[in-house]
Amino acid sequence: MSELILVVEDEPSLQETLAYNLEKQGYRVETASDGRTALETARRLKPDLIVLDIMLPALDGIEVCKALRRESFSSPILMLTARDEEIDRVVGLEIGADDYLTKPFSMRELLARIKAQLRRMQVVREELDKIKTASPAQDTLIFGNLSINRTRREVLVDGNVIPLKPQEYELLLFFAEHRGQMLSREFILERVWGWDYIGDSRTVDVHVRWLRQKIESDPANPARIVTVRGGGYRFEG
Numbered sequence: 557m558s559e560l561i562l563v564v565e566d567e568p569s570l571q572e573t574l575a576y577n578l579e580k581q582g583y584r585v586e587t588a589s590d591g592r593t594a595l596e597t598a599r600r601l602k603p604d605l606i607v608l609d610i611m612l613p614a615l616d617g618i619e620v621c622k623a624l625r626r627e628s629f630s631s632p633i634l635m636l637t638a639r640d641e642e643i644d645r646v647v648g649l650e651i652g653a654d655d656y657l658t659k660p661f662s663m664r665e666l667l668a669r670i671k672a673q674l675r676r677m678q679v680v681r682e683e684l685d686k687i688k689t690a691s692p693a694q695d696t697l698i699f700g701n702l703s704i705n706r707t708r709r710e711v712l713v714d715g716n717v718i719p720l721k722p723q724e725y726e727l728l729l730f731f732a733e734h735r736g737q738m739l740s741r742e743f744i745l746e747r748v749w750g751w752d753y754i755g756d757s758r759t760v761d762v763h764v765r766w767l768r769q770k771i772e773s774d775p776a777n778p779a780r781i782v783t784v785r786g787g788g789y790r791f792e793g
């Protein structure tokens with residue numbers, strides 16, 4: 557199947573032009589006109605690349621990009637900026653964008669950048685495949701019938717792959733790497749979600765509940781991720 561590109565642009569005529577030209581190149585295209593919809597669409601469809609305008613209603617492109625990167629969204633993000641002076645902010649590592657174009661830009665230039673980014677991702681994937689094939693058992697944490705493969709980002713219980721959302725995986729890995737330690741909700745939130753995450757410690761509770769459903773043999777009486785009264789959680793293994 558052809559690659560899916562999410563086009564986030566609030567100016568209708570530009571959005572339409574972008575979508576039209578990308579489809580003509582054989583890509584599948586989804587569109588969003590504001591930041592919140594963009595975030596929701598990206599989470600749901602996991603596009604292969606995002607063309608992301610900075611100035612957007614609801615949530616600007618920089619916030620969208622940062623939020624996705626925090627969630628381990630790894631597809632390339634190409635930002636559209638209106639002014640040159642925004643570039644320094646965009647390409648900074650903390651934002652997590654891969655490339656940018658300053659408006660106005662030519663369609664040919666945009667297509668070339670998109671192709672380059674998709675090709676780069678293809679190379680990365682092939683390299684990762686090579687590593688996987690070369691050392692399948694490497695980098696695995698084992699706790700009884702539970703194993704976590706950090707290279708593949710794969711969790712198995714009794715040999716069966718457990719589907720985890722990216723944040724659930726990050727949380728479980730964080731627990732596993734701090735086995736036996738009491739971890740406060742605030743500490744977990746800061747280390748797993750990032751200090752600038754907009755949310756509260758209930759986010760941690762919700763994800764712990766989901767994780768327990770997936771990795772505990774009796775989620776109502778958890779033996780792996782135990783609650784520490786007045787404190788937080790402790791991973792027993």
Ligand code: CA
Nearest residue numbers: 566609611612
């Ligand atoms: Ca705009």
